[in-house]
């Protein structure tokens with residue numbers, strides 16, 4: 006073994022596999038040797054599994070019993086920086102390495118050799134006879150321009166059997182071609198002319214370009230109100246990274262809704278980037294994984310898991326809408342993509358840009374402390390200004406029973422209808438009504454498996470549990486007292502608000518935007534485009550509409566329940582309400598028309614509502630920071646949530662109590678354990694849940710202490726323990 010990164014045939018190597026084993030396994034390097042980081046196939050019992058050569062073997066087993074690596078896979082070896090990233094991310098999130106490796110190899114068929122496959126694209130002849138199925142195939146192909154698909158993909162997209170596609174291919178209406186499985190991505194040209202930037206944007210773009218040219222790690226908080234041109238500015242940073250021959254990654258929260266974004270990228274660089282998200286086909290995932298590793302994908306636009314792609318020379322990570330809660334993965338490996346982006350960039354000498362109109366308090370505090378650079382964009386495009394914001398004091402409005410649109414709001418919407426302008430009515434609640442109550446016995450219909458109420462979804466004609474997804478038909482008799490026709494919806498959801506709007510504004514064209522009302526991301530995208538083009542007088546929407554869509558004709562936002570987010574016990578409740586309200590209000594009045602945002606509230610004097618209305622962001626962040634500092638909670642202290650669960654409530658509590666008694670490891674670092682207490686949702690899918698919270702001073706070695714604390718535990722039966730470092734939500 007001359008080269009430290011190379012192992013000769015027969016040398017002992019330690020291999021990390023994605024199997025749930027808590028250690029590396031020793032193997033002998035195969036014929037021809039292998040590099041450190043090589044992806045390999047190894048025998049494990051009777052099976053063959055995927056693994057990565059992690060380093061030299063330990064050699065503490067009987068050498069004669071050690072088996073050989075079966076073969077080295079034909080993909081680029083894992084780079085040392087990726088090994089380091091996975092190791093440090095595992096330490097930070099207290100995740101086993103095998104689970105980290107699974108995150109980093111989420112592409113099928115890595116072991117297969119490059120091969121050819123049949124693909125299908127639009128042909129140039131018309132079929133002799135059209136059927137509905139045939140029309141669907143041709144329409145699907147036309148929808149995607151010149152793109153080609155595998156037989157299975159195309160048949161699935163069109164909802165037809167493969168024989169329909171084959172039939173069209175025989176006639177030449179669809180062309181069948183041979184194609185290598187994994188093609189490089191088209192070249193992106195950073196030197197095409199970008200959009201003309203305003204002075205403000207130019208200053209921001211110059212600063213980011215200079216930072217990227219330095220080739221060193223650093224993080225910039227790019228703050229700008231909706232419409233201030235954040236995207237244009239950070240696309241110039243992407244251009245600079247590409248010029249330097251480095252790769253760039255843009256993370257977006259709502260990946261299904263990026264059509265508008267991809268169009269902008271294409272306009273800027275002349276081709277589409279690689280798109281990594283859960284909706285991508287298996288074929289596409291495999292192609293991206295390989296091409297990213299070979300440096301033949303310059304730019305990836307993706308969801309949070311794109312952070313674990315094997316970039317060869319990553320120079321820039323953009324985290325757009327960095328405050329968005331969807332960056333926190335809440336099951337499996339519990340990580341926050343924003344924080345992991347910073348970790349990854351620090352390891353590979355890349356720049357991070359955190360973009361937001363309403364940054365998280367964490368990022369705000371890091372910028373205040375000088376850890377992050379800060380860039381602020383103020384001017385909006387054109388002459389438009391931020392909307393005028395006012396509260397409607399619901400205590401003084403005359404509200405008929407079961408109605409939620411106040412007379413003041415109704416009047417303003419009517420005024421907009423008269424002018425031919427769009428209004429948005431916002432409520433952050435899916436379904437028809439959050440509670441279904443029996444008026445005979447007072448019982449609320451709950452989920453059979455969770456401590457959660459069932460939410461009526463009239464659109465789906467079902468009751469649904471938002472915790473576990475369980476649905477059941479809306480009953481006609483009360484399950485508790487058997488009274489007939491006494492069940493009544495209580496409170497508004499988006500569907501009920503839509504019903505009220507239809508009755509209040511009978512002549513208006515109303516569009517409802519809620520993620521669960523569309524069968525596919527494509528259908529939703531089409532609806533949003535229709536609305537943007539003016540094909541609705543009133544838009545009724547959930548959180549979905551807050552996320553960066555452009556509705557140029559929209560001049561009024563009415564928030565139905567501005568108090569909704571303030572009720573939780575979550576330490577981030579105020580921050581989230583502030584961000585959400587600012588984002589929603591930002592939908593009003595783009596282009597040249599000024600907008601108005603009206604917030605219906607029963608507590609307009611609440612400090613958060615007042616801060617939203619006054620637009621005094623700095624004041625809000627300072628007050629919020631001071632409160633958290635006084636309480637010693639994030640970002641001024643550290644927290645971890647430990648959730649214990651099991652089918653036997655007694656056992657779960659016993660374990661929690663035992664942990665709380667034996668908390669020496671935690672006390673040693675000056676931290677405290679709170680609980681055990683029933684988790685805010687005390688039962689999910691039939692499992693009882695108990696929570697312990699650990700609160701530690703900033704700078705304490707929290708993960709290490711937790712590891713020592715939980716290491717001696719032996720979980721009996723179906724008991725489970727999960728650790729959430731830096732929890733984002735508390736359920």
Ligand SMILES: [Zn+2]
Nearest residue numbers: 443446483486
């Ligand atoms: Zn009843």
Ligand SMILES: [Zn+2]
Nearest residue numbers: 452455470473
């Ligand atoms: Zn449930």
